[in-house]
Each structure stands twice: as structure tokens, then as C-alpha cells.
Amino acid sequence: MSMDTLTGKRIAILVTDGFEQVELTEPMKAIKDAGAEAVIVSPKSDDVQGMHHNDPGDKFPVDLEVEHASAENFDGLVLPGGVANPDTLRMNETVVDFVRDFFKQHKPVAAICHGPWTLIEAGVVEGRHVTSWPSLKTDLKNAGAHWTDEECVCDEGLVTSRNPDDLPAFCDKMLEEFAEGKHAEQTA
Known part of the structure; x- marks a missing residue:
């Protein structure tokens, strides 16, 4: 991808405490390097706590509270994993609606590791080809x-990967989908 592929685009990165840090920092760097704005969206208003597997990582400032966010104002969505992060996110109705709206508006979504847990709650995975952290396999099939x-699996604008080792392929495909924009088949 060239340096300005995503110029003028805004990409939401949706997290709360307990996200796998590298699954936020690597996609965020890729988005910024491609010329887009990366916006950390969260149900929290201050900082969110990253994790290096089971060990606390860094704190990151929240750019926008999810209650003030609208999918209409973004060109794509990234859902990092980590265990606690998506498990907390999927219990928040505002978060689930925000995620579902990207699908309703046919916008690309990239979810890695445990990130697809939130997609299940949003009711947007039926009939879709996906991958994830292995422990989500049964949940996704159900x-x-x-x-x-x-x-890395891509299905009409929905990009999914299994774990941090997949980040290079995940980021490449994510940028490609964000550059392509809306997908007619990307629906809720």
C-alpha cells in the first residue's frame, strides 16, 4: 500500500480495558502510515489499559466515547482482541449497536483474535467466512x-485473523478493504 492510500479516511479502533496491545498498535500504525486518521473509540472516557497477553501493557487515551460516536462518521472499524476487552464490549448495548451500524452501512470491519466475540453479539456473522482465536470457533459456528x-480470512469487507502472529497479513488485508470502501454484501 502506498503512503497515501487512505488519505481523508477515518478509521475507528474500538477497545476497552484488557485489549491485546499489539492488536491495537500495529493496525493503528498501518492506518496512520496509509494516511488515515485512527480514532480510539471506547465506552470509557479516559484511558484504556493494554495487555501483553496476561501482563499489563501501556495505557492509551480514548479519542471518542462510543456514546458520542456514529458509524456514519467513519470509513472502517478495527476490533482488537484480548480476552477481557471483547467480553466487556459485547455486554454494552451502545457498543453492539455501533458495531452493527458498520455492517448496515456496508463498511469494512477488521476483527482479530477474540475481537469477533463482539460481532457475534451484533448478530452479523451468520453465513460469513471468518477465523478467530481457536476458543471462539464453537461460538462463531453456533x-x-x-x-x-x-x-487471514476476508468475506465481503469483513477481515478476520487468529492472533498477533497474523498481524502482517491482517493489516495488509485491512488496509486493502478500507481503501476499497463500501461493500454491497457487507450487511447486518
Whole structure:
């Protein structure tokens, strides 16, 4: 991807405490390097706590509270993993509505590791080809998704990967989908 592929685009990165830090920092760097604005959106108003697996990482400032965010104002969405992060996010109705709206508006969404847990809650994985951290396989299948154990799976604007080792492929495909924009088949 060239340095200005995403110039003028705004990408939301949705997290709360307990996200896998590298799954935020690597996509955020890729988004910024491609010329887009990366906006950390959260149900929290101050800082969010990153994790290095089970160990606390850095804190990151929240740019926008989810209650003041609208999918209309973004060109794409990134859902980092970590165990606590998506488990907390999926219990928040405002968060779930925000995620679902990206699908309603046919906008690209990229979810890695445990990130797809929130997609299940939003009811947007039925009939979709996805991957994830292995422990989500049954949850995703039960929600109607077609799960495969691959580095990166892309289905009509929905990009999913398994773990931090997949980040290079995940970021490349995510940028490609964000550059492409809306997908007619990306629906809620």
C-alpha cells in the first residue's frame, strides 16, 4: 500500500480495558502510515489499559466515547482482541449497536483474535467466512459463521485473523478493504 492510500479516511479502533496491545498498535500504525486518521473509540472516557497477553501493557487515551460516536462518521472499524476487552464490549448495548451500524452501512470491519466475540453479539456473522482465536470457533459456528483456521480470512469487507502472529497479513488485508470502501454484501 502506498503512503497515501487512505488519505481523508477515518478509521475507528474500538477497545476497552484488557485489549491485546499489539492488536491495537500495529493496525493503528498501518492506518496512520496509509494516511488515515485512527480514532480510539471506547465506552470509557479516559484511558484504556493494554495487555501483553496476561501482563499489563501501556495505557492509551480514548479519542471518542462510543456514546458520542456514529458509524456514519467513519470509513472502517478495527476490533482488537484480548480476552477481557471483547467480553466487556459485547455486554454494552451502545457498543453492539455501533458495531452493527458498520455492517448496515456496508463498511469494512477488521476483527482479530477474540475481537469477533463482539460481532457475534451484533448478530452479523451468520453465513460469513471468518477465523478467530481457536476458543471462539464453537461460538462463531453456533452463530452461523463458517470458521476456518487460516492466517487471514476476508468475506465481503469483513477481515478476520487468529492472533498477533497474523498481524502482517491482517493489516495488509485491512488496509486493502478500507481503501476499497463500501461493500454491497457487507450487511447486518
